[in-house]
Amino acid sequence: xxxxxxxxxxxxxxxxxxxxxxxxxxxxxxxxxxxxxxxxxxxxxxxxxxxxxxxxxxxxxxxxxxxxxxxxxxxxxxxxxxxxxxxxxxxxxxxxxxxxxxxxxxxxxxxxxxxxxxxxxxxxxxxxxxxxxxxxxxxxxxxxxxxxxxxxxxxxxxxxxxxxxxxxxxxxxxxxxxxxxxxxxxxxxxxxxxxxxxxxxxxxxxxxxxxxxxxxxxxxxxxxxxxxxxxxxxxxxxxxxxxxxxxxxxxxxxxxxxxxxxxxxxxxxxxxxxxxxxxxxxxxxxxxxxxxxxxx
Amino acid sequence: xxxxxxxxxxxxxxxxxxxxxxxxxxxxxxxxxxxxxxxxxxxxxxxxxxxxxxxxxxxxxxxxxxxxxxxxxxxxxxxxxxxxxxxxxxxxxxxxxxxxxxxxxxxxxxxxxxxxxxxxxxxxxxxxxxxxxxxxxxxxxxxxxxxxxxxxxxxxxxxxxxxxxxxxxxxxxxxxxxxxxxxxxxxxxxxxxxxxxxxxxxxxxxxxxxxxxxxxxxxxxxxxxxxxxxxxxxxxxxxxxxxxxxxxxxxxxx
Numbered sequence: 265x266x267x268x269x270x271x272x273x274x275x276x277x278x279x280x281x282x283x284x285x286x287x288x289x290x291x292x293x294x295x296x297x298x299x300x301x302x303x304x305x306x307x308x309x310x311x312x313x314x315x316x317x318x319x320x321x322x323x324x325x326x327x328x329x330x331x332x333x334x335x336x337x338x339x340x341x342x343x344x345x346x347x348x349x350x351x352x353x354x355x356x357x358x359x360x361x362x363x364x365x366x367x368x369x370x371x372x373x374x375x376x377x378x379x380x381x382x383x384x385x386x387x388x389x390x391x392x393x394x395x396x397x398x399x400x401x402x403x404x405x406x407x408x409x410x411x412x413x414x415x416x417x418x419x420x421x422x423x424x425x426x427x428x429x430x431x432x433x434x435x436x437x438x439x440x441x442x443x444x445x446x447x448x449x450x451x452x453x454x455x456x457x458x459x460x461x462x463x464x465x466x467x468x469x470x471x472x473x474x475x476x477x478x479x480x481x482x483x484x485x486x487x488x489x490x491x492x493x494x495x496x497x498x499x500x501x502x503x504x505x506x507x508x509x510x511x512x513x514x515x516x517x518x519x520x521x522x523x524x525x526x527x528x529x530x531x532x533x534x535x536x537x538x539x540x541x542x543x544x545x546x547x548x549x550x551x552x553x554x555x556x557x558x559x560x
Numbered sequence: 561x562x563x564x565x566x567x568x569x570x571x572x573x574x575x576x577x578x579x580x581x582x583x584x585x586x587x588x589x590x591x592x593x594x595x596x597x598x599x600x601x602x603x604x605x606x607x608x609x610x611x612x613x614x615x616x617x618x619x620x621x622x623x624x625x626x627x628x629x630x631x632x633x634x635x636x637x638x639x640x641x642x643x644x645x646x647x648x649x650x651x652x653x654x655x656x657x658x659x660x661x662x663x664x665x666x667x668x669x670x671x672x673x674x675x676x677x678x679x680x681x682x683x684x685x686x687x688x689x690x691x692x693x694x695x696x697x698x699x700x701x702x703x704x705x706x707x708x709x710x711x712x713x714x715x716x717x718x719x720x721x722x723x724x725x726x727x728x729x730x731x732x733x734x735x736x737x738x739x740x741x742x743x744x745x746x747x748x749x750x751x752x753x754x755x756x757x758x759x760x761x762x763x764x765x766x767x768x769x770x771x772x773x774x775x776x777x778x779x780x781x782x783x784x785x786x787x788x789x790x791x792x793x794x795x796x797x798x799x800x801x802x803x804x805x806x807x808x809x810x811x812x813x814x
Contacts, residue, residue, distance in 0.1 A: 316663075336580060350655045352652040354591055354593060355656075366583040366586060
């Protein structure tokens, strides 16, 4: 495994706010990563740090083995598409696509042209006059057609409808298969991208709380449901992520189950069902908050 | 069957340092309407208005031999506009260029290069217009819009130098204001304004209290137009170098 990104004890403070708090992780080459977390969890700050746009308060960042800050040899292999990207006054999408190849050495103009027609993007309309979804399409097209060895998408599809989002996922997967590269995708729509992701990083209050292979993560939790008494006795010695109860029936989300556990659950008349990535992350980041509330 | 040169699979080599800087300069040129269209259109309108007004004056009475220099400062607009362009370019293209994986260093050098090229282009155009103005005796109506009494006495190269230098001074000042804005937003510009005002008042007070206005006047006279321009250029260059270090720690904000 070649590490494209190596982050060690990285922190970023804005005044008293710990946007990123003592974070360490690595990113392997040619995989699709999901960087997930709630609003203001530190996703954008982390990406800005990795792309040299922000300066770290402490810790080290190595991208392709070197610090990305003011390092042209690293930066020209990166592409960072963010939701809030600003464009020069009076620019039209056409200007963006003619200037992009000057900065992204792997730019594929044919691919860009195809994406423009896929997204039905009006290239001669002023950027200020584009709809929110069209503006997002500009970023998505740059991010895909630049074919940067390390591409960041930060909430890339605000305002894009379901069809356009599906085009994005399809084109990303197609092109990724032909031209393998590392993609880090931050999003709220976890279930939508769940199939796309190979590895998941979950950030909460500036800390990485999950850094796991996506398949392993999906298997790491199961929902147990059945008679409340049976559920209670089954989960007694386990870590419970979430629990709910309606009358005599209960469901509980628990950690990884062994084959023996599964047999035992079946014998106790309990039903087991997988937990979606979204539910799992909601439970984990939500429960962290409950603990804070309890301790407060 | 003809052999087709196959470029497939060759990866474009990464751009060199010079190429990267040039690419940023090209980025600054990609919006010609803002940097060439608007200023010349406005200049053209100003010119036409002046021409009409001076034509009225010329037809109303006999031109007076003692009128002297009639430079009315209208072309000063162009210089101020350069400052505005520089500030706008900074605030708009900086977050964009960083989004395109450009380093702050390459951005600043490329932008400076673009402004230097603009200064030379505009300077050459203004020099040319000042000669046309002379040959046509003030566009036929005694209008002095591009040349000044100070300029018309100088040789071609000195004229060009003064124009280019003054344009550069405005660009560089605009760039420094732009970097301050990009780094510290509006608060930074207010602080900069206050600092400049304090410095100006301080210098005026110093000159007044030490009764050295004569010396100041003497310096201006002895340095001449070229000398004063050169000093301004030197100061602006110092500011531009400061601007570079301000930008090196700036982050693109929304």
